[in-house]
Amino acid sequence: MRTAIELAHNGPATGVNPRVGCVILDAAGATIAEGWHRGVGTPHAEVDALSKLGEGEAAGATAVVTLEPCNHWGHTGPCSEALIEAGVARVVYAATDPGHSSSGGAARLREAGVEVIGGVLADEVEAFLGDWLTAARLGRPYITVKWASSLDGRAAADDGTSTWITGAAARQRVHEQREASDAIVVGTGTVLADDPSLTARGDAGELLRTQPTPVVVGMRAVPKDAAVFRHPNPVIFEGTHDVHDVVADLHQRGFRRVYVEGGPTLASAFIEAGLVDEYAIYLAPTLLGGSKVAIGEIGVGTISEQRLLCIHSIEQLGADLFIRAAPERQHPEQSQREGN
Structure with missing residues:
Protein backbone atom coordinates (compact mmCIF):
# COMPACT_ATOMS: atom_id res chain seq x y z
CA MET A 1 0.00 0.00 0.00
CA ARG A 2 2.85 2.41 0.71
CA THR A 3 4.16 1.74 -2.78
CA ALA A 4 0.71 2.56 -4.13
CA ILE A 5 0.76 5.82 -2.16
CA GLU A 6 4.15 6.68 -3.65
CA LEU A 7 2.79 5.98 -7.12
CA ALA A 8 -0.20 8.23 -6.44
CA HIS A 9 2.16 11.16 -5.88
CA ASN A 10 3.00 11.01 -9.60
CA GLY A 11 -0.48 12.24 -10.52
CA PRO A 12 -1.51 15.90 -10.83
CA ALA A 13 -2.30 17.60 -7.51
CA THR A 14 -5.00 19.77 -9.09
CA GLY A 15 -8.15 19.02 -11.03
CA VAL A 16 -11.38 17.11 -10.51
CA ASN A 17 -9.89 13.65 -10.01
CA PRO A 18 -7.98 12.31 -7.00
CA ARG A 19 -4.40 11.10 -7.10
CA VAL A 20 -4.56 7.31 -6.95
CA GLY A 21 -1.92 4.58 -7.14
CA CYS A 22 -2.28 0.84 -7.73
CA VAL A 23 -0.01 -2.19 -7.34
CA ILE A 24 -0.95 -5.65 -8.67
CA LEU A 25 0.55 -8.70 -6.97
CA ASP A 26 0.64 -12.28 -8.20
CA ALA A 27 -0.33 -15.27 -6.06
CA ALA A 28 3.14 -15.35 -4.51
CA GLY A 29 2.95 -11.69 -3.50
CA ALA A 30 5.36 -10.42 -6.14
CA THR A 31 4.62 -7.15 -7.94
CA ILE A 32 3.63 -7.74 -11.55
CA ALA A 33 2.28 -4.28 -12.47
CA GLU A 34 1.99 -0.72 -11.18
CA GLY A 35 -0.12 2.22 -12.25
CA TRP A 36 -1.38 5.67 -11.32
CA HIS A 37 -3.93 8.17 -12.53
CA ARG A 38 -2.55 10.93 -14.73
CA GLY A 39 -5.54 13.27 -14.84
CA VAL A 40 -8.95 13.81 -16.36
CA GLY A 41 -9.71 11.55 -19.31
CA THR A 42 -6.77 9.19 -18.69
CA PRO A 43 -7.06 5.61 -17.39
CA HIS A 44 -7.60 5.29 -13.66
CA ALA A 45 -4.80 3.73 -11.62
CA GLU A 46 -6.27 0.21 -11.68
CA VAL A 47 -6.80 0.25 -15.45
CA ASP A 48 -3.36 1.76 -15.98
CA ALA A 49 -1.79 -1.10 -14.02
CA LEU A 50 -3.90 -3.77 -15.77
CA SER A 51 -2.89 -2.38 -19.17
CA LYS A 52 0.69 -3.47 -18.48
CA LEU A 53 -0.34 -7.13 -18.21
CA GLY A 54 -1.09 -9.60 -20.94
CA GLU A 55 -4.38 -11.46 -21.31
CA GLY A 56 -4.99 -13.70 -18.30
CA GLU A 57 -1.99 -12.47 -16.33
CA ALA A 58 -4.19 -10.76 -13.71
CA ALA A 59 -6.25 -13.89 -13.03
CA GLY A 60 -6.06 -14.72 -9.34
CA ALA A 61 -4.00 -11.61 -8.59
CA THR A 62 -4.39 -9.04 -5.81
CA ALA A 63 -4.91 -5.37 -6.63
CA VAL A 64 -3.75 -2.92 -3.96
CA VAL A 65 -5.16 0.56 -4.53
CA THR A 66 -5.19 3.75 -2.46
CA LEU A 67 -8.86 4.56 -3.08
CA GLU A 68 -11.88 2.26 -3.35
CA PRO A 69 -12.28 1.35 -7.05
CA CYS A 70 -14.91 3.49 -8.74
CA ASN A 71 -18.20 2.02 -9.90
CA HIS A 72 -19.46 4.46 -12.51
CA TRP A 73 -19.08 5.61 -16.09
CA GLY A 74 -17.43 9.00 -16.44
CA HIS A 75 -14.63 9.91 -18.83
CA THR A 76 -13.61 6.27 -18.39
CA GLY A 77 -15.41 3.07 -17.41
CA PRO A 78 -15.82 1.66 -13.88
CA CYS A 79 -12.65 0.23 -12.39
CA SER A 80 -14.67 -2.35 -10.48
CA GLU A 81 -15.79 -3.92 -13.76
CA ALA A 82 -12.28 -3.79 -15.20
CA LEU A 83 -10.92 -5.68 -12.19
CA ILE A 84 -13.70 -8.27 -12.38
CA GLU A 85 -13.19 -8.78 -16.09
CA ALA A 86 -9.43 -9.22 -15.57
CA GLY A 87 -10.08 -12.02 -13.07
CA VAL A 88 -8.54 -10.31 -10.04
CA ALA A 89 -9.24 -12.43 -6.96
CA ARG A 90 -8.68 -9.87 -4.22
CA VAL A 91 -8.79 -6.09 -3.91
CA VAL A 92 -7.20 -4.22 -1.01
CA TYR A 93 -7.88 -0.48 -0.70
CA ALA A 94 -7.23 2.28 1.81
CA ALA A 95 -9.85 5.06 1.73
CA THR A 96 -13.53 4.67 0.85
CA ASP A 97 -14.71 6.67 -2.14
CA PRO A 98 -17.22 9.25 -0.80
CA GLY A 99 -18.57 10.21 -4.24
CA HIS A 100 -22.32 9.86 -4.76
CA SER A 101 -21.90 8.50 -8.29
CA SER A 102 -18.48 6.88 -8.11
CA SER A 103 -18.76 4.93 -4.83
CA GLY A 104 -19.97 1.35 -4.50
CA GLY A 105 -17.01 -0.36 -6.11
CA ALA A 106 -16.32 -2.55 -3.06
CA ALA A 107 -19.91 -3.80 -2.99
CA ARG A 108 -19.84 -4.54 -6.72
CA LEU A 109 -16.59 -6.49 -6.37
CA ARG A 110 -17.95 -8.56 -3.48
CA GLU A 111 -21.10 -9.24 -5.46
CA ALA A 112 -18.89 -10.70 -8.20
CA GLY A 113 -17.09 -12.97 -5.74
CA VAL A 114 -13.93 -10.88 -5.33
CA GLU A 115 -12.44 -10.75 -1.83
CA VAL A 116 -12.32 -7.12 -0.67
CA ILE A 117 -10.35 -5.64 2.21
CA GLY A 118 -10.74 -1.95 2.98
CA GLY A 119 -9.15 0.51 5.38
CA VAL A 120 -5.48 -0.51 4.97
CA LEU A 121 -3.38 2.59 5.84
CA ALA A 122 -6.60 4.56 5.59
CA ASP A 123 -5.32 7.36 7.86
CA GLU A 124 -2.29 7.95 5.64
CA VAL A 125 -4.36 8.09 2.49
CA GLU A 126 -7.01 10.27 4.17
CA ALA A 127 -4.23 12.74 4.99
CA PHE A 128 -2.77 12.54 1.49
CA LEU A 129 -6.16 13.01 -0.22
CA GLY A 130 -7.57 15.32 2.44
CA ASP A 131 -8.45 18.20 0.13
CA TRP A 132 -10.06 16.02 -2.55
CA LEU A 133 -11.95 13.91 -0.01
CA THR A 134 -13.28 17.03 1.73
CA ALA A 135 -14.48 18.43 -1.59
CA ALA A 136 -16.16 15.13 -2.49
CA ARG A 137 -17.91 14.86 0.86
CA LEU A 138 -19.08 18.48 1.06
CA GLY A 139 -19.94 18.95 -2.59
CA ARG A 140 -17.83 22.11 -2.80
Whole structure:
Protein backbone atom coordinates (compact mmCIF):
# COMPACT_ATOMS: atom_id res chain seq x y z
CA MET A 1 0.00 0.00 0.00
CA ARG A 2 2.85 2.41 0.71
CA THR A 3 4.16 1.74 -2.78
CA ALA A 4 0.71 2.56 -4.13
CA ILE A 5 0.76 5.82 -2.16
CA GLU A 6 4.15 6.68 -3.65
CA LEU A 7 2.79 5.98 -7.12
CA ALA A 8 -0.20 8.23 -6.44
CA HIS A 9 2.16 11.16 -5.88
CA ASN A 10 3.00 11.01 -9.60
CA GLY A 11 -0.48 12.24 -10.52
CA PRO A 12 -1.51 15.90 -10.83
CA ALA A 13 -2.30 17.60 -7.51
CA THR A 14 -5.00 19.77 -9.09
CA GLY A 15 -8.15 19.02 -11.03
CA VAL A 16 -11.38 17.11 -10.51
CA ASN A 17 -9.89 13.65 -10.01
CA PRO A 18 -7.98 12.31 -7.00
CA ARG A 19 -4.40 11.10 -7.10
CA VAL A 20 -4.56 7.31 -6.95
CA GLY A 21 -1.92 4.58 -7.14
CA CYS A 22 -2.28 0.84 -7.73
CA VAL A 23 -0.01 -2.19 -7.34
CA ILE A 24 -0.95 -5.65 -8.67
CA LEU A 25 0.55 -8.70 -6.97
CA ASP A 26 0.64 -12.28 -8.20
CA ALA A 27 -0.33 -15.27 -6.06
CA ALA A 28 3.14 -15.35 -4.51
CA GLY A 29 2.95 -11.69 -3.50
CA ALA A 30 5.36 -10.42 -6.14
CA THR A 31 4.62 -7.15 -7.94
CA ILE A 32 3.63 -7.74 -11.55
CA ALA A 33 2.28 -4.28 -12.47
CA GLU A 34 1.99 -0.72 -11.18
CA GLY A 35 -0.12 2.22 -12.25
CA TRP A 36 -1.38 5.67 -11.32
CA HIS A 37 -3.93 8.17 -12.53
CA ARG A 38 -2.55 10.93 -14.73
CA GLY A 39 -5.54 13.27 -14.84
CA VAL A 40 -8.95 13.81 -16.36
CA GLY A 41 -9.71 11.55 -19.31
CA THR A 42 -6.77 9.19 -18.69
CA PRO A 43 -7.06 5.61 -17.39
CA HIS A 44 -7.60 5.29 -13.66
CA ALA A 45 -4.80 3.73 -11.62
CA GLU A 46 -6.27 0.21 -11.68
CA VAL A 47 -6.80 0.25 -15.45
CA ASP A 48 -3.36 1.76 -15.98
CA ALA A 49 -1.79 -1.10 -14.02
CA LEU A 50 -3.90 -3.77 -15.77
CA SER A 51 -2.89 -2.38 -19.17
CA LYS A 52 0.69 -3.47 -18.48
CA LEU A 53 -0.34 -7.13 -18.21
CA GLY A 54 -1.09 -9.60 -20.94
CA GLU A 55 -4.38 -11.46 -21.31
CA GLY A 56 -4.99 -13.70 -18.30
CA GLU A 57 -1.99 -12.47 -16.33
CA ALA A 58 -4.19 -10.76 -13.71
CA ALA A 59 -6.25 -13.89 -13.03
CA GLY A 60 -6.06 -14.72 -9.34
CA ALA A 61 -4.00 -11.61 -8.59
CA THR A 62 -4.39 -9.04 -5.81
CA ALA A 63 -4.91 -5.37 -6.63
CA VAL A 64 -3.75 -2.92 -3.96
CA VAL A 65 -5.16 0.56 -4.53
CA THR A 66 -5.19 3.75 -2.46
CA LEU A 67 -8.86 4.56 -3.08
CA GLU A 68 -11.88 2.26 -3.35
CA PRO A 69 -12.28 1.35 -7.05
CA CYS A 70 -14.91 3.49 -8.74
CA ASN A 71 -18.20 2.02 -9.90
CA HIS A 72 -19.46 4.46 -12.51
CA TRP A 73 -19.08 5.61 -16.09
CA GLY A 74 -17.43 9.00 -16.44
CA HIS A 75 -14.63 9.91 -18.83
CA THR A 76 -13.61 6.27 -18.39
CA GLY A 77 -15.41 3.07 -17.41
CA PRO A 78 -15.82 1.66 -13.88
CA CYS A 79 -12.65 0.23 -12.39
CA SER A 80 -14.67 -2.35 -10.48
CA GLU A 81 -15.79 -3.92 -13.76
CA ALA A 82 -12.28 -3.79 -15.20
CA LEU A 83 -10.92 -5.68 -12.19
CA ILE A 84 -13.70 -8.27 -12.38
CA GLU A 85 -13.19 -8.78 -16.09
CA ALA A 86 -9.43 -9.22 -15.57
CA GLY A 87 -10.08 -12.02 -13.07
CA VAL A 88 -8.54 -10.31 -10.04
CA ALA A 89 -9.24 -12.43 -6.96
CA ARG A 90 -8.68 -9.87 -4.22
CA VAL A 91 -8.79 -6.09 -3.91
CA VAL A 92 -7.20 -4.22 -1.01
CA TYR A 93 -7.88 -0.48 -0.70
CA ALA A 94 -7.23 2.28 1.81
CA ALA A 95 -9.85 5.06 1.73
CA THR A 96 -13.53 4.67 0.85
CA ASP A 97 -14.71 6.67 -2.14
CA PRO A 98 -17.22 9.25 -0.80
CA GLY A 99 -18.57 10.21 -4.24
CA HIS A 100 -22.32 9.86 -4.76
CA SER A 101 -21.90 8.50 -8.29
CA SER A 102 -18.48 6.88 -8.11
CA SER A 103 -18.76 4.93 -4.83
CA GLY A 104 -19.97 1.35 -4.50
CA GLY A 105 -17.01 -0.36 -6.11
CA ALA A 106 -16.32 -2.55 -3.06
CA ALA A 107 -19.91 -3.80 -2.99
CA ARG A 108 -19.84 -4.54 -6.72
CA LEU A 109 -16.59 -6.49 -6.37
CA ARG A 110 -17.95 -8.56 -3.48
CA GLU A 111 -21.10 -9.24 -5.46
CA ALA A 112 -18.89 -10.70 -8.20
CA GLY A 113 -17.09 -12.97 -5.74
CA VAL A 114 -13.93 -10.88 -5.33
CA GLU A 115 -12.44 -10.75 -1.83
CA VAL A 116 -12.32 -7.12 -0.67
CA ILE A 117 -10.35 -5.64 2.21
CA GLY A 118 -10.74 -1.95 2.98
CA GLY A 119 -9.15 0.51 5.38
CA VAL A 120 -5.48 -0.51 4.97
CA LEU A 121 -3.38 2.59 5.84
CA ALA A 122 -6.60 4.56 5.59
CA ASP A 123 -5.32 7.36 7.86
CA GLU A 124 -2.29 7.95 5.64
CA VAL A 125 -4.36 8.09 2.49
CA GLU A 126 -7.01 10.27 4.17
CA ALA A 127 -4.23 12.74 4.99
CA PHE A 128 -2.77 12.54 1.49
CA LEU A 129 -6.16 13.01 -0.22
CA GLY A 130 -7.57 15.32 2.44
CA ASP A 131 -8.45 18.20 0.13
CA TRP A 132 -10.06 16.02 -2.55
CA LEU A 133 -11.95 13.91 -0.01
CA THR A 134 -13.28 17.03 1.73
CA ALA A 135 -14.48 18.43 -1.59
CA ALA A 136 -16.16 15.13 -2.49
CA ARG A 137 -17.91 14.86 0.86
CA LEU A 138 -19.08 18.48 1.06
CA GLY A 139 -19.94 18.95 -2.59
CA ARG A 140 -17.83 22.11 -2.80
CA PRO A 141 -14.14 22.95 -3.24
CA TYR A 142 -11.63 22.56 -0.42
CA ILE A 143 -11.02 26.18 0.61
CA THR A 144 -7.81 27.62 2.03
CA VAL A 145 -7.82 31.20 3.29
CA LYS A 146 -4.41 32.87 3.36
CA TRP A 147 -3.21 36.12 4.81
CA ALA A 148 0.10 37.73 5.73
CA SER A 149 0.24 40.10 8.66
CA SER A 150 2.35 41.72 11.32
CA LEU A 151 2.43 40.16 14.78
CA ASP A 152 -0.29 42.61 15.83
CA GLY A 153 -2.56 41.38 13.05
CA ARG A 154 -2.21 44.16 10.50
CA ALA A 155 -2.15 43.42 6.78
CA ALA A 156 -0.92 46.87 5.82
CA ALA A 157 0.24 50.19 7.21
CA ASP A 158 -2.38 52.86 7.78
CA ASP A 159 -1.59 54.46 4.41
CA GLY A 160 -2.44 51.15 2.72
CA THR A 161 1.10 50.10 1.80
CA SER A 162 1.83 46.39 2.29
CA THR A 163 4.80 45.52 0.03
CA TRP A 164 6.39 43.58 1.62
CA ILE A 165 5.36 42.54 5.14
CA THR A 166 6.86 39.06 4.91
CA GLY A 167 10.21 37.97 3.50
CA ALA A 168 11.23 36.08 0.37
CA ALA A 169 10.98 32.58 1.86
CA ALA A 170 7.39 33.12 3.01
CA ARG A 171 6.40 34.67 -0.30
CA GLN A 172 7.86 31.70 -2.19
CA ARG A 173 5.82 29.31 -0.07
CA VAL A 174 2.71 31.24 -1.09
CA HIS A 175 3.62 30.72 -4.76
CA GLU A 176 3.98 26.99 -4.13
CA GLN A 177 0.53 26.95 -2.53
CA ARG A 178 -0.88 28.83 -5.50
CA GLU A 179 0.58 26.22 -7.85
CA ALA A 180 -1.13 23.46 -5.86
CA SER A 181 -4.54 25.15 -6.22
CA ASP A 182 -7.12 25.06 -9.00
CA ALA A 183 -8.17 28.66 -8.46
CA ILE A 184 -6.88 31.74 -6.64
CA VAL A 185 -9.58 34.09 -5.39
CA VAL A 186 -9.34 37.80 -4.56
CA GLY A 187 -11.77 40.68 -4.26
CA THR A 188 -12.00 43.63 -6.59
CA GLY A 189 -10.60 45.80 -3.79
CA THR A 190 -7.33 43.86 -3.87
CA VAL A 191 -7.11 44.09 -7.66
CA LEU A 192 -7.69 47.85 -7.57
CA ALA A 193 -5.30 48.48 -4.69
CA ASP A 194 -2.42 46.08 -5.46
CA ASP A 195 -2.83 45.11 -9.15
CA PRO A 196 -1.65 41.53 -8.47
CA SER A 197 -0.77 39.13 -11.29
CA LEU A 198 -2.14 36.11 -9.32
CA THR A 199 0.38 33.81 -10.96
CA ALA A 200 2.50 31.10 -9.34
CA ARG A 201 6.16 31.98 -9.81
CA GLY A 202 9.56 30.52 -8.94
CA ASP A 203 12.50 32.11 -7.15
CA ALA A 204 13.66 33.89 -10.30
CA GLY A 205 10.17 35.15 -11.15
CA GLU A 206 9.55 32.48 -13.78
CA LEU A 207 6.07 31.03 -14.17
CA LEU A 208 5.67 27.64 -12.52
CA ARG A 209 4.38 24.71 -14.56
CA THR A 210 0.85 24.69 -13.08
CA GLN A 211 -1.07 27.95 -12.79
CA PRO A 212 -4.24 28.56 -10.75
CA THR A 213 -7.16 30.17 -12.52
CA PRO A 214 -7.61 33.75 -11.25
CA VAL A 215 -11.03 34.58 -9.81
CA VAL A 216 -12.09 38.12 -8.94
CA VAL A 217 -15.09 38.59 -6.66
CA GLY A 218 -17.10 41.82 -6.43
CA MET A 219 -19.14 44.36 -8.32
CA ARG A 220 -16.57 47.06 -9.10
CA ALA A 221 -15.07 47.36 -12.57
CA VAL A 222 -11.46 46.33 -13.09
CA PRO A 223 -9.19 48.40 -15.41
CA LYS A 224 -8.60 46.77 -18.78
CA ASP A 225 -4.83 47.02 -18.29
CA ALA A 226 -4.89 45.21 -14.91
CA ALA A 227 -2.13 42.63 -14.46
CA VAL A 228 -4.68 39.87 -13.93
CA PHE A 229 -5.58 40.05 -17.62
CA ARG A 230 -2.03 38.95 -18.48
CA HIS A 231 -2.43 35.73 -16.50
CA PRO A 232 -1.89 32.52 -18.56
CA ASN A 233 -5.43 31.43 -17.65
CA PRO A 234 -8.52 33.53 -18.44
CA VAL A 235 -9.77 35.42 -15.41
CA ILE A 236 -13.20 34.55 -14.00
CA PHE A 237 -15.28 37.44 -12.68
CA GLU A 238 -17.85 36.64 -10.03
CA GLY A 239 -20.14 39.68 -9.98
CA THR A 240 -21.56 39.09 -6.53
CA HIS A 241 -20.77 39.49 -2.85
CA ASP A 242 -22.39 36.17 -1.94
CA VAL A 243 -19.51 33.77 -1.27
CA HIS A 244 -21.89 30.79 -1.26
CA ASP A 245 -22.77 31.59 -4.88
CA VAL A 246 -19.08 31.96 -5.72
CA VAL A 247 -18.22 28.58 -4.19
CA ALA A 248 -21.10 26.84 -5.97
CA ASP A 249 -20.01 28.27 -9.32
CA LEU A 250 -16.37 27.28 -8.83
CA HIS A 251 -17.40 23.74 -7.93
CA GLN A 252 -19.60 23.56 -11.03
CA ARG A 253 -16.59 24.63 -13.10
CA GLY A 254 -14.63 21.66 -11.77
CA PHE A 255 -12.42 23.43 -9.23
CA ARG A 256 -11.70 21.32 -6.16
CA ARG A 257 -8.90 23.30 -4.44
CA VAL A 258 -9.49 27.02 -3.97
CA TYR A 259 -6.97 29.47 -2.49
CA VAL A 260 -8.52 32.67 -1.12
CA GLU A 261 -5.77 35.27 -0.94
CA GLY A 262 -7.37 38.64 -0.47
CA GLY A 263 -8.20 40.90 0.89
CA PRO A 264 -9.52 41.26 4.46
CA THR A 265 -13.14 41.81 3.40
CA LEU A 266 -13.28 38.69 1.25
CA ALA A 267 -11.36 36.53 3.71
CA SER A 268 -13.67 37.62 6.52
CA ALA A 269 -16.73 36.79 4.41
CA PHE A 270 -15.49 33.23 3.83
CA ILE A 271 -14.77 32.80 7.54
CA GLU A 272 -18.14 34.19 8.62
CA ALA A 273 -19.90 31.89 6.13
CA GLY A 274 -18.15 28.83 7.60
CA LEU A 275 -16.55 27.98 4.28
CA VAL A 276 -12.90 27.65 5.38
CA ASP A 277 -11.23 24.23 5.54
CA GLU A 278 -7.68 25.43 6.13
CA TYR A 279 -5.89 28.62 7.14
CA ALA A 280 -2.47 29.59 5.78
CA ILE A 281 -1.27 32.39 8.06
CA TYR A 282 2.07 34.13 7.56
CA LEU A 283 3.28 36.24 10.49
CA ALA A 284 6.13 38.73 10.16
CA PRO A 285 8.17 39.89 13.20
CA THR A 286 7.00 43.45 12.98
CA LEU A 287 4.36 45.77 14.46
CA LEU A 288 2.28 48.15 12.38
CA GLY A 289 -0.62 49.29 14.53
CA GLY A 290 -3.43 51.25 12.93
CA SER A 291 -6.68 50.14 11.38
CA LYS A 292 -5.62 47.88 8.47
CA VAL A 293 -6.42 44.57 10.17
CA ALA A 294 -5.93 41.26 8.35
CA ILE A 295 -9.40 40.03 9.32
CA GLY A 296 -12.50 42.12 9.89
CA GLU A 297 -16.02 41.24 11.02
CA ILE A 298 -16.56 37.46 11.11
CA GLY A 299 -19.78 37.23 13.12
CA VAL A 300 -18.22 37.01 16.58
CA GLY A 301 -20.15 39.20 19.00
CA THR A 302 -19.07 37.59 22.25
CA ILE A 303 -16.31 35.27 23.44
CA SER A 304 -18.58 32.21 23.35
CA GLU A 305 -18.86 32.71 19.55
CA GLN A 306 -15.12 32.70 18.94
CA ARG A 307 -13.83 30.73 15.95
CA LEU A 308 -11.55 28.18 17.59
CA LEU A 309 -8.77 26.72 15.46
CA CYS A 310 -6.63 23.61 15.62
CA ILE A 311 -3.02 24.37 14.71
CA HIS A 312 -1.61 21.67 12.45
CA SER A 313 1.91 23.02 12.09
CA ILE A 314 4.16 26.01 12.75
CA GLU A 315 7.18 26.54 10.52
CA GLN A 316 9.81 29.25 10.47
CA LEU A 317 10.48 30.62 6.98
CA GLY A 318 13.36 33.04 7.21
CA ALA A 319 12.34 35.52 9.88
CA ASP A 320 8.63 34.78 9.44
CA LEU A 321 6.28 32.15 10.85
CA PHE A 322 3.95 30.04 8.73
CA ILE A 323 0.98 28.60 10.61
CA ARG A 324 -1.29 25.93 9.16
CA ALA A 325 -4.57 25.69 11.02
CA ALA A 326 -8.10 24.40 10.56
CA PRO A 327 -11.45 25.12 12.20
CA GLU A 328 -11.79 23.22 15.46
CA ARG A 329 -15.38 22.01 15.49
CA GLN A 330 -15.28 20.55 18.98
CA HIS A 331 -12.28 21.94 20.77
CA PRO A 332 -11.61 20.07 24.05
CA GLU A 333 -10.81 23.34 25.83
CA GLN A 334 -13.81 25.27 24.53
CA SER A 335 -15.92 25.01 27.66
CA GLN A 336 -12.95 25.98 29.85
CA ARG A 337 -12.17 29.01 27.67
CA GLU A 338 -15.77 30.14 27.64
CA GLY A 339 -15.81 29.99 31.43
CA ASN A 340 -12.66 32.14 31.88
